[in-house]
Each structure stands twice: as C-alpha cells, then as structure tokens.
Amino acid sequence: MFLDLRFTALKNPTGVTKHILNMVKGLSGYRNIDIEILAAYDQLDANRKIPPDNALHDFRAKSLPLAWHLSNILWAVSGLPLIENFCSGYDWIYCPKNDFIPSNKTRVAYTIHALREIDHILPESFLVQEVLRRQRALLVYKRIVRRGNIIFSVSEFLKEQIVDLLNVNPERIVVLGNGVEQVYFEADKMPLGISGEPAERPYILVVGELSYDDGGDRVVEIAGLLKKQMPNLRIIVAGCLYDARIKEKADRLDNIEIRGYIPSEQLVFLMRDARALLYLPRHETFGIAAAEAMAVGLPVITTRSTAIPETVGDAGIYINENDNNEIMEVIKKVVYEGGFYKKYSIEGKKRAAMYGWDVCVRKLYNALVSYK
Numbered sequence: 001m002f003l004d005l006r007f008t009a010l011k012n013p014t015g016v017t018k019h020i021l022n023m024v025k026g027l028s029g030y031r032n033i034d035i036e037i038l039a040a041y042d043q044l045d046a047n048r049k050i051p052p053d054n055a056l057h058d059f060r061a062k063s064l065p066l067a068w069h070l071s072n073i074l075w076a077v078s079g080l081p082l083i084e085n086f087c088s089g090y091d092w093i094y095c096p097k098n099d100f101i102p103s104n105k106t107r108v109a110y111t112i113h114a115l116r117e118i119d120h121i122l123p124e125s126f127l128v129q130e131v132l133r134r135q136r137a138l139l140v141y142k143r144i145v146r147r148g149n150i151i152f153s154v155s156e157f158l159k160e161q162i163v164d165l166l167n168v169n170p171e172r173i174v175v176l177g178n179g180v181e182q183v184y185f186e187a188d189k190m191p192l193g194i195s196g197e198p199a200e201r202p203y204i205l206v207v208g209e210l211s212y213d214d215g216g217d218r219v220v221e222i223a224g225l226l227k228k229q230m231p232n233l234r235i236i237v238a239g240c241l242y243d244a245r246i247k248e249k250a251d252r253l254d255n256i257e258i259r260g261y262i263p264s265e266q267l268v269f270l271m272r273d274a275r276a277l278l279y280l281p282r283h284e285t286f287g288i289a290a291a292e293a294m295a296v297g298l299p300v301i302t303t304r305s306t307a308i309p310e311t312v313g314d315a316g317i318y319i320n321e322n323d324n325n326e327i328m329e330v331i332k333k334v335v336y337e338g339g340f341y342k343k344y345s346i347e348g349k350k351r352a353a354m355y356g357w358d359v360c361v362r363k364l365y366n367a368l369v370s371y372k
Contacts, residue, residue, distance in 0.1 A: 001035055001094045002083075002101045004068065005043040009054045012240060012261040015288040016113050019154065019178055019360075020096040021055055023111075026361030027094075028059070033365070037061045038087065038101070040068035062087055075100050076140050079147075092368055100140050102147060109368065110144045111152040111176065114285045115161050116213075121283050121306065141166055150367055152176045157307035158285040174367045178286045179357030184295035187268050188349075195269040202335055203234040205274040205298070207267070207289040208281065210242035210250060210258065215280030218321055220249045222278065222331075223256040229328055231255070233335060235278065236270065238262040264292075271296040275335045279308070280321060287311040291355045294348030299334050299341055315351035317344055 001024065007017050028035050037056060041063045045051045048063040064071065064086055074080065083093065083103045093101060093108045101108065117137035145151060145166045151173045153159040159173045197203060210216030223235050233255065240261040242250075250256050262270065271277070277293035279302040287308050290300050300316040302308050308316075317334065319327050333340045 001096070002038040002099060003096055004099055005037075005039050005050065005054055005056070006068075007097060008056045009051070013055075015178065015286065016097060018181070018288065019111070019113070022179060022357040023096045023176075023361060023364055024056060024059070026357060027364060029361075030365055035059060036090075038064055038083070038093070040064050040066055040071055042067045072099075075102055076136055076143070079143055094368070098141070098144060100143050100147075102143070107149040107371065108147060109150040109152060110148045111154070112141070112144070112158065112162060113154055114158065114283075115141065115165055116283060118165055119161060119283075145172075148172075150174060150371060152364070152367070154178050154286045155307040155310055157310055161285075174363065176360045176363050178288050178291065178355065179360050180288070180291050180295045180352055180355045181264055181357075183264055183268050184271070184292045185352070187272050187296040190269070190272050192273060195273040197236075197270070197273055201232060201234055202275050203236045203273075204276045204278050204301070204331065204335070205270055205293075206235060206237045206239070206278050207293070208239050208279075210237060210239065210246045212243060212246070213281060213283055214239075215282055215321070216243060216246040216250075218280045219278060220246055220253070220256065222327060223250070223253050225324055225328060226331070227253060227255050230332065230335070233275075233331070236274070238267055238270065267292075268296060271298045274298055275341065276301050276317075276331070278302075281305060281308070284308050290316070291352055295352035295355070297345040297349050299344035299348060301330055301334065313351050315344065315347040 003020060007020055010017050027033055037059045039061050044061055044063050050057045050059060050061050079102045083101050084105050090106050093103060093106050095101060095110045098110055098112045117134045145168045153162060153173050153175050154177060156175055159175055162168050162173060163170050206219050208214040226233050235256045237258045271293055276299045279290050279300055282305055284306050290312050293300050294315055300312055301319060302312060302316050303321050304318055317330055319330050
C-alpha cells in the first residue's frame with residue numbers, strides 16, 4: 001500500500017483522510033490480506049517506522065529511498081523510477097488517494113476522490129502557479145488511468161467525470177463510495193441538549209469551509225436574510241478553513257458563529273441539537289457531511305449540485321439557492337414545524353443506513369481478489 005502519510009497524521013481529518021483510514025484498517029481485517037505501507041523515507045521516523053502520532057503507526061512500513069516531494073516530481077514528469085527498483089513480491093499496490101506510483105510488473109489500484117484541478121465546474125484561475133498546478137495534475141491523472149489496473153471512485157458522478165475528462169473505459173472503474181462513522185448512527189441514543197447550546201436560541205449547522213467552493217458566500221448571504229426575518233436563529237459553522245473575504249462578511253453578522261474544526265465525537269452533539277444541516281457546496285464528489293447528518297437524523301437542506309443528489313437521494317430538502325424566498329420558507333418549516341422536521345429526520349436515517357464503511361471495504365476487497 002502506498003500513501004502520503006501526512007494525510008493520516010492530520011489532527012483535523014478530512015473526508016479523504018476518513019476514507020484512507022477506514023479502507024486501510026478495514027482491509028487489514030481480512031485474514032488473507034497482509035498489508036505493508038510503502039512510504040517516502042522523510043515521512044518515517046529515525047527507525048524507518050510510521051511515527052507514533054500517525055493514525056497508521058501500528059502498520060508495518062517499508063521505506064522508499066526517495067523523499068516525498070522528489071518522488072512526486074520525478075514520477076509526475078518522467079514516470080520513473082519504477083517501484084520494482086526498490087521492492088517486489090506484492091500482489092497489489094493500493095493507493096487509497098490519487099498518488100501516482102509507477103509500476104510495470106505489480107498490479108496497481110488507485111482511488112480518485114475528485115478532479116477539481118481539471119474539471120470545468122468551478123471558475124478557473126489564470127495565475128501562473130495555478131495553471132502549472134492544473135497541468136501537473138492532468139499529467140498525474142493521465143498516468144494513473146493509463147497505469148492503473150483498477151480505478152476506484154467515490155461516486156457515480158465522479159466516475160462519469162473520470163470517463164469524460166480522462167477518456168477511461170467505464171468498466172475499469174469501481175465505485176466504492178464513502179461511509180459514516182458509528183458514532184453518528186448512535187446519536188439517537190443521546191439526550192437532547194447534550195451540546196450545551198441554549199434551547200431558546202435554535203441554530204442550523206454548516207459543516208465545511210467558508211469558501212466559494214463550499215458555498216460559504218451563500219451561507220453568509222442566508223445569515224444576512226435570517227438576521228432580518230428570523231433574528232433568534234443562529235448559524236454555527238464547524239470548519240477551520242475559509243476565504244478571507246467571506247469570513248470578513250461573516251464577522252459583521254452576530255448570528256453566524258465560526259467554531260473551527262470539531263471532532264466527530266463532539267460534532268455529533270451539535271448535530272443532535274441542530275434544526276438542520278445547511279449544505280450548499282458548488283462542487284462535491286460525495287458529501288460525507290450530509291451522510292453524517294442524515295445518520296444522526298438531522299434534516300439536510302441542500303442543492304442538486306454535482307454528486308449531492310446521488311448521496312442524499314430523496315431524503316434531503318432541496319432548494320434553489322438563487323431564490324431567497326424559497327430558502328427562507330424552507331428554513332422556517334424545518335425549524336418551526338415539527339412534522340416537517342420529523343419527516344426528513346426519519347428519511348435521512350433510512351438513507352444513511354446504506355453508508356457503512358464495512359460496505360465500502362467489502363467492495364474494495366472483492367474488486368482486488370476477483371481481478372483477472
């Protein structure tokens with residue numbers, strides 16, 4: 001298994017990190033699977049082991065003689081040196097994130113989580129460094145789909161993008177999906193009020209970045225409308241990344257609170273007591289935050305953007321993000337009409353039941369062992 005150990009050492013794990021950890025640990029649970037982590041030497045400790053503060057520190061590691069950044073440059077530009085120059089004897093090299101590793105003899109499986117750098121959904125920047133970054137990403141993706149024996153995707157939406165943008169035979173792509181941690185499914189056992197938030201000041205929750213990609217500008221605009229029409233309702237943002245201009249606008253509003261990154265064990269408390277998840281990204285290849293909210297029983301207010309309808313299905317409340325009257329009407333109903341809240345709470349739980357990490361791991365395992 002080859003991966004960038006910086007992702008599994010994150011204190012604020014992303015959806016990609018959650019995927020990596022659950023796939024690696026889940027796959028190791030199969031008796032006929034023996035896992036060794038291939039890692040750049042500068043990501044290991046002095047004893048050539050995975051550092052103790054890394055979530056994968058219990059796994060056996062093999063040190064590659066190249067530094068991480070050097071190997072990325074060499075492999076992206078030239079496709080060399082081959083991994084067989086450093087190690088052999090593996091049945092598969094599995095890359096749970098789209099990190100390219102060149103191999104001619106060993107079968108390789110890659111997971112692609114997004115194609116943000118090369119798709120055309122979001123506006124492009126024409127700064128020199130961004131243009132170069134896109135070109136490098138395109139080169140890496142082309143090498144991945146040319147060299148990979150199996151390409152894994154996290155959604156059917158992304159699978160279609162891979163086929164269209166990289167000219168890949170769809171039969172080579174297996175959709176694994178993503179999962180939801182057990183703590184979210186157990187939220188209905190928790191008492192209301194466990195978040196400590198004042199009951200007289202209800203709130204809707206936003207999980208993610210206050211950025212253009214994640215719809216942060218939309219969130220701030222809605223907060224401005226709520227301040228005029230529903231002044232007692234707050235928006236709590238669980239996320240530590242933001243666009244400076246969007247945050248500056250948010251800071252002018254006293255009904256939007258940016259709490260920073262919140263671990264799952266605490267985020268579930270906020271979800272339990274919230275009135276809805278406001279989920280408005282412009283680009284999403286799965287939507288783990290929406291799946292987690294549904295598992296808790298928290299209604300999801302969202303849009304039909306990219307992969308969101310695939311994940312949320314009929315269990316979400318879809319809005320036209322350009323219709324302020326519709327947005328306010330939906331928020332009023334989910335906050336103040338118990339029957340409306342209950343309907344989408346129940347539907348969300350049903351939908352979320354399909355998102356177990358064990359299901360994703362089983363798809364991964366079956367794809368590897370059945371490959372011919």
